[in-house]
Amino acid sequence: MKTFFNLPIMRGLRWQIFGTAAGGLLVAAIRALMGLEAFGPLLFTEPSWVVGALTGAIAFMFGVGALDDWLKMAAGEAVAEEHHDPPGWQKYFSVSYDHKVIGIQYTAASIILIGTGGLLALIFRTELSRAGLDFLSLQWYNTLMSLHGMIMIVSILVGIAGVMNYLVPMLLGARDMAFPRLNAFGFWVVVPASMLLLGSMALGGVDTGWTGYPPLSVRSPIGIQMFFVGVWVAGWSSILGSLNLLVTVLRLRARGMTSFKMPIFVWAAIAASIISLTATQLISLAFQMVVFERALGMPFFNPDLGGNPILFQHLFWFYSHPVVYVFVLPGLGIISELLPVFVRKPLFGYRWIAMSSLGIALVGFVVWAHHMFTSGMNEYLRVPFMYSTLLVAVPTGVKFFSWVATMWQGRIKVETPMLFVLGGIFVFLLGGLTGPPNATVSTDLHLHDTYFIVGHFHDTMFGGYVFPFFAALYYWFPKATGKRLNERLGKWHFWLMTPSVVGFTLLMMRIGLLGMRRRIADYDPALGFDFTHLLITIFGYLVFISVLIFLYNVYITIKRGEPATGNVWGSRSPEWQVPSPMPPHNYSAEMVVVGEPYDYGRPDAPPYVIFEKQESAQ
Amino acid sequence: MKQGLKVFLILAVLTAVEFAVALLVPSAFLLGLMATAKAGLVIYYYMHIYKLVAEEEITDRESYAYKEGTNRVGLWLFLLSDFFLFAGLLISRFNLLGFTRPHLNQTLGFAVTVMLLVSSYFMNRAETRFKEGDLAGFQANAWITLGLGLAFMLGVVAVEWPLAAAEGLTASGSAAGAIFYLMTGMHAFHVLTGLIFLAIVLRNARHGVFAEGKGWPVEAAAVYWHFVDVVWIFFYPALYLIGTLI
Known part of the structure; x- marks a missing residue:
């Protein structure tokens, strides 16, 4: 259960809730300063909800970690070309x-x-x-x-x-x-x-x-x-x-x-x-x-x-x-x-x-x-x-x-x-x-x-x-x-x-x-x-x-x-x-197209693609 | 005389002529034609659209040069998408107002337009300096671009908006006001993102992040900045020059 709540997607959702609250409260505060109604019958007023919806969505993206590499790039840090996923089912709930x-x-x-x-x-x-x-x-x-x-x-x-x-x-x-x-x-x-x-x-x-x-x-x-x-x-x-x-x-x-x-x-x-x-x-x-x-x-x-x-x-x-x-x-x-x-x-x-x-x-x-x-x-x-x-x-x-x-x-x-x-x-x-x-x-x-x-x-x-x-x-x-x-x-x-x-x-x-x-x-x-x-x-x-x-x-x-x-x-x-399921980065050799994609039923037709093993792709 | 400067002078003359045309023969067709010509110049000479089709044979797909080409295609597709947003705004403006326009401060409109145009020139200079390996020259010109861009944005949001509102053109008062604030606001938002992007690039360039010819972010910031300018090349006549006063 603890693993589940620590999954990036759950962290993102928590951030979304906080982000919505923060955006909504910010607008409520501004409205209060302007002498307008700060809160409405549905907790927030409509402008609060709109801004909160946006800040919540942005907060989700930060929380889940989808922006991590871009933030590093903006800060001038080096970013790894390869990204390692967690093993097993958890990778489907992470970036x-x-x-x-x-x-x-x-x-x-x-x-x-x-x-x-x-x-x-x-x-x-x-x-x-x-x-x-x-x-x-x-x-x-x-x-x-x-x-x-x-x-x-x-x-x-x-x-x-x-x-x-x-x-x-x-x-x-x-x-x-x-x-x-x-x-x-x-x-x-x-x-x-x-x-x-x-x-x-x-x-x-x-x-x-x-x-x-x-x-x-x-x-x-x-x-x-x-x-x-x-x-x-x-x-x-x-x-x-x-x-x-x-x-x-x-x-x-x-x-x-x-x-x-x-x-x-x-x-x-x-x-x-x-x-x-x-x-x-x-x-x-x-x-x-x-x-x-x-x-x-x-x-x-x-x-x-x-x-x-x-x-x-x-x-x-x-x-x-x-x-x-x-x-x-x-x-x-x-x-x-x-x-x-x-x-x-x-x-x-x-x-x-x-x-x-x-x-x-x-x-x-x-x-x-x-x-x-x-x-x-x-x-x-x-x-x-x-x-x-x-x-x-x-x-x-x-x-x-x-x-x-x-x-x-x-x-x-x-x-x-x-x-x-x-x-x-x-x-x-x-x-x-x-x-x-x-x-x-x-x-x-x-x-x-x-x-x-x-x-x-x-x-x-x-x-x-x-x-x-x-x-x-x-x-x-x-x-x-x-x-x-x-x-x-x-x-x-x-x-x-x-x-x-x-x-x-x-x-x-x-x-x-x-x-x-x-x-x-x-x-x-x-x-x-x-x-x-x-x-x-x-x-x-x-x-x-x-x-x-x-x-x-x-x-x-x-x-x-x-x-x-x-x-x-x-x-x-x-x-x-190639055998299923495919590894990350797909083919281990370079793929070259040599034939037609749909030549079915023609025994003498060349294959659609061949894989050139000698070229060592990563 | 350098190419960037030549292009800028033609743009400046066209802008002045545009203003004069609007005063003498307010023809939407002529103004649209001139805006298209200006946009064409910026897109070709400042945004180097021809680089998209330049066929350089790079076989190594993991090389920086090939990835740069890929990034360039991506950026231009993004601009194409963004173009549809601004085209939609332009169409909405003509749908709502037809060939009429709200009363706006012409001097201010002309002034901010000039600022943005000049900033594009300095952006081009900055990019050229960077390609020549002149980091100090790049920084100086990028700073000027940033300053002019900021001046444009404040000119629109902090000066033009209150002025227009004081004269009765409010966002909630009429559809004319609504579309004016939406168009200038959406454009100002893009100026702001361009400024932030440029500031990040400037900072990273100072810290030597783009060494060894890895200068794609500089080009990206420049192309995006010019795109924002191209949008304004159409928005300015659409809001300030075309049509009769309401």
């Missing part, structure tokens, strides 16, 4: 610079957050399972619904970061990411951010939905400030993580790895990183403006004083639309990466897939206003944004054609990762096909803010992220641990999750078309949606149970799984050419 440890930290954090977000959803889904308010207040319903959205978004960003961090240096043949300290910073900053998001529940909650639109968010309880600051802090992780990834790809590729010989997942990671590097700034700005409007009375979004609430939506969606491509592009990259392994055929149209990822990312920058067709923005913006949005279907279609052509006449090996790949393709297709009706102005005016959107969105997120994420977990679990997850439990997980997801999303779309409004806590029983809502709730529980099966699978595999240290899936990818 480590090893990209594989950070990747696992990210992934574990993502699973914790996804479980939290899922639990919140189950609570309010239970409330919705029949008409009438049964056990939640309106405020609590809104809080749970809003936090479900934002916590899931953070969890997906963190999960993407986990997969990219773990894989990309190995796929490139690099020893580590380009900036290992920055990498650690990017992970650790997520922890105080998650605390802030969850902490908003204790400060009156959030009643705006995950979008936080003003003027509603200007009138929300103080909890919304924790929500905004939490997202702002988490944004650092996105920006710095994607920066690190881009530099790593640009500078640390193995010899012979030209741009069209990179593993296809790397292309997807590049495309996603371009978005999160740049667009994240705009949601930070939008949220900061609301924070300032609330705390200092700066009327950015108050039309009475010359403000414009539509401006918030423009800034917000400039990030929040492209970010869905940050979620799905790495997921689709995982699908493209795994398909050839399990069908034993080359990936069809490699260059087209690589370019389609970039294409989706770039077109994604000019589609944001399709979320605002009903907002009252200038009408002449509608049609251009409709067409730019429909354009996204073209590069996405390229990917589907490529997958189908890859599978065509292949010898498909149906193992758990492949099941999740196929499930992902199917569910994402459902999400993709229901997209154009939302992009088209005439139909969107009817569909906007209905359950149709919710169903569409959950299909894209499950198909584009959740299924590929689980495929990646099943596929690379032996790489990380040297043990293979149980196939039977994996199949249970898949066959329980897939029909449930398809079921609840299609039902959502159905009642959405019939006029069920999203985000509301109660509905008229005369609509006749009670039974459908009950089914949706049951499907939601089944998805949650399937994830519990997965967690149980992880637990028993780590405890008594069969060792699997070789090339479990018969992959050509470099990380599988």
Whole structure:
């Protein structure tokens, strides 16, 4: 127990509490000197909480030790190039610079957050399972619904970061990411951010939905400030993580790895990183403006004083639309990466897939206003944004054609990762096909803010992220641990999750078309949606149970799984050419690319990479 | 005449012309064009953006030179990200105010702009001296940069803000005031971080930390400092020159 409380993460959390108190008290003191109210009904006043949230997050970073080396550098002291992690499980709770440890930290954090977000959803889904308010207040319903959205978004960003961090240096043949300290910073900053998001529940909650639109968010309880600051802090992780990834790809590729010989997942990671590097700034700005409007009375979004609430939506969606491509592009990259392994055929149209990822990312920058067709923005913006949005279907279609052509006449090996790949393709297709009706102005005016959107969105997120994420977990679990997850439990997980997801999303779309409004806590029983809502709730529980099966699978595999240290899936990818799990700094010899990455089923093809032993790399 | 000085003189002339243009033909297009030209000069000659593509064949990835190149890519990507923040602020300003502008003290605005521009020149001189191995020259010029940067920041936060507030432009009074304080405040915050970074580099240089050609932090501080200047090159006309008075 004592070891547990002495772990760096616990020290960080203690520091966060002290930092919040210190920042809050400082502002309270200043306010007292200015003759203002020093304390409020929720202990501190709102400005105190905002400053406290920030100082708490900074204090966490000091406490956990993520800034140690930079402080030494600033003081002019020498900093060791090599960083030694504590042995065993403790390294996952301390600051480590090893990209594989950070990747696992990210992934574990993502699973914790996804479980939290899922639990919140189950609570309010239970409330919705029949008409009438049964056990939640309106405020609590809104809080749970809003936090479900934002916590899931953070969890997906963190999960993407986990997969990219773990894989990309190995796929490139690099020893580590380009900036290992920055990498650690990017992970650790997520922890105080998650605390802030969850902490908003204790400060009156959030009643705006995950979008936080003003003027509603200007009138929300103080909890919304924790929500905004939490997202702002988490944004650092996105920006710095994607920066690190881009530099790593640009500078640390193995010899012979030209741009069209990179593993296809790397292309997807590049495309996603371009978005999160740049667009994240705009949601930070939008949220900061609301924070300032609330705390200092700066009327950015108050039309009475010359403000414009539509401006918030423009800034917000400039990030929040492209970010869905940050979620799905790495997921689709995982699908493209795994398909050839399990069908034993080359990936069809490699260059087209690589370019389609970039294409989706770039077109994604000019589609944001399709979320605002009903907002009252200038009408002449509608049609251009409709067409730019429909354009996204073209590069996405390229990917589907490529997958189908890859599978065509292949010898498909149906193992758990492949099941999740196929499930992902199917569910994402459902999400993709229901997209154009939302992009088209005439139909969107009817569909906007209905359950149709919710169903569409959950299909894209499950198909584009959740299924590929689980495929990646099943596929690379032996790489990380040297043990293979149980196939039977994996199949249970898949066959329980897939029909449930398809079921609840299609039902959502159905009642959405019939006029069920999203985000509301109660509905008229005369609509006749009670039974459908009950089914949706049951499907939601089944998805949650399937994830519990997965967690149980992880637990028993780590405890008594069969060792699997070789090339479990018969992959050509470099990380599988060496025994699992990999040591720090990955390969003991220099990796050189000599062949094509996806020449499966061609006995005479040269290997993708060879390792030159004579060059003594460290 | 040295290149840094030449570039500075062109920048100075452009700034003066900009001011005159704003008085005579207040065209947002012309002012935007001139700001872009100024930014281009700073980005090319002071921030050496061309170093990003300079293909020097370094095979040893553990060498300082290769790592310096990696750091440079990282810094520029960070600036690209930051650029989106400031672009968002500029767009917000035009969304909220259109082609109108609040009443501000023109003399003061011009004065602080000149200070920041001159500080960029001295930053460039400091960097050049450092590359030549002239540590004393580096320190002298870096001190001047620090002084001018501090003067700029105080000029905005400690002089301009109270003056504007006294004339009725308060942060909570109107959207025009709100966006003015947010833009200048966000920029001043970046100036402050640049000053802190420069002060750390100056101190470490004095203690001989950057010996044997390991001078990346000096270049990083300089590039970041010029970036802050580039932002102001756009913010100054957007806040002080473009549009008709409200």
